[in-house]
Amino acid sequence: MTQDITILRLGHQGDGIAEGPIYAPRTLPGEVVSGTVEGNQLIDIRVKTPSEDRVKAPCSHYRSCGGCQLQHASDRFVADWKVEVVRNALAAQGLNTLMRPIHTSPERSRRRATIAVRRTKKGALAGFHGRASETITELLDCHLLEPELTAAIPVAKALGSLGGSRKAELAVTLTLSDAGLDVSVKGGKSLDGPLELALAQATEQHDLARLTWDDEVIAMRHAPTQRFGSAHVTPPPGAFLQATKDGEQALTRAVLEIVQNRKKVADLFAGSGTFSLPLAQSAEVHAVEGEAAMTRALDQGWRRAEGLKKITTETRDLFRRPLMPDEIDRFDGVVLDPPRAGAEAQVIELAQAKPPVIAYVSCNPVSFARDAKHLADAGYTLEWVQVVDQFRWSSHTELAACFRLPGKK
Incomplete structure (x- = not known):
């Protein structure tokens, strides 16, 4: 009815x-x-x-594609709503602070996307899923992706034709790098001699920098580097990367502002060096990350770069083994960039150690607000928050926040 x-x-x-x-x-x-x-x-x-x-959605795929939730809303509305989401999450914890103006990445600026691919009788279908659906919407154009990435969707289709199954989907992650397209495939057929040869030939045919098939590197014609500060890093296949270069730069500016004039900084959940390497232009950095392949990539990028201060790396699960107060005491600044679950265990130890300043980068306002409450209860002032919208027209919200301990330099 x-x-x-x-x-x-x-x-x-x-x-x-x-x-x-x-x-x-x-x-x-x-x-x-x-x-x-x-x-x-x-x-x-x-x-x-x-x-x-x-407003009228700019993308012709909007009705059928689940990649965007909010193209029917004005840019002003979406920006205000995302800031309010963060404000409300903090208010639920009894917190309030200065909300800096939101930074929104432009259209067609996403440098990475995971494309769903299903093999068909005539070849393969590639695109994004419809909302709460297993139906794939084939993309002819996309207002999110960099044009070069949209143009690479036929590569995903070709790989689906070669190594996909009609019973299961491939997840093909396409990433733009300094050296070309970096492709990582999950869910494909098991590798055998003929398939491996065909995939190697496809790497040449499509001029790929690197092709990885279910965690096995098939071919790397060129190192698919990303630039962090003045350093060039080759992240491991499928490693975390900020969605847009524009958004990464906005977050990096915020982090550098917060920990400026610090001499020794701990970068926790450091990934492949998104913040560590720019930080090392003016401070010694200890970078801690749970994935060994990422710490190796960070270290190699630092060693190849010139003019940077010392970076040490440590592979460590900060959820199970957070840095303890006696380990934190040697740092006069801390950077946190945890996954969506936040960093509660680590924040509890930071609240005891009390480093003078903390830059917190978050992709989840709720877990961020929970962690911010721990720091506020320990005496920290949340000076400001800046929302950074790398995921236009989605409900996803990221931010950078400045925590400072009054009276401690």
Whole structure:
């Protein structure tokens, strides 16, 4: 039965929420919409009274593709909403601070994407999944990806034709590097002689820098380097990388501002050196990361670079073995960039050690706010937060935050 409902607010996943709660995707606060309620979801939605913030989605794939949730909303609305998500997460922990203006990466700036590929009778289908669906929307164009990355989608299709199964999907991660396209494939057929030869030939045919098949490097014609500060690093296949170069630069500027004039900095959850290497232009750095391949890549990048101060690396699971206060005492600044779960165990030890300044980079406002509460309770001042939106039109929110201990230099 069709009914009318009024959208009250947006949830953290970008869906409109009405009383009930009833969730209505691709709606905006204040809109009156009609549809059929199934459980707590509204389907077959028709907008009867649109919001003044509703705009025409720029992408022709928007209705069928699940890559974006918020292309129907104005840029101003999305920016304000993302800042408010962070503000509300902090308020839930009893915290408030200065919110700096949001930094939003431009359209067509994503340098990495994971493409779903399914082999078909005639070849392969490649694109993004529809919303909450296993259906793949084939991409002819994309307003998120760098044009060079969009142009590489046929490479994913070709690899699906070579080594995909009609019973399962391939996940093909395409990454732009300084030396060309870096491709990592998961879920493909088991390697044998003929397939390995065909994949090696495909690497040449498509001029790939590197091709990795279920964690085995098939060929590396050129080192797929990324530049962090003045250093060039070859991250291991599939390693974490900030989604856009623009967003990475914004986060790096924030981190460098927070820990400026520090002499010895600990970079925790350091990855392949996104922040460690720029930091080493003015400070000695101890970089700690749980994946040995990433610490090796960071170390090699540092050794090849010129003019940087000393970087030491340590492979360590900071969830199970956080740095303890006596290990933290030698640093006068700390950088944290944990995954979505946050860094609660490490933050508890930081709260005891009390380094003078902490730069916290987060991709999850809720876990960030929880950790910020621990630091606030230990006497830290949360001086400011800046939201950095690398994932346009999505519900994903990243930020950089400055924590300072009053009276401690």
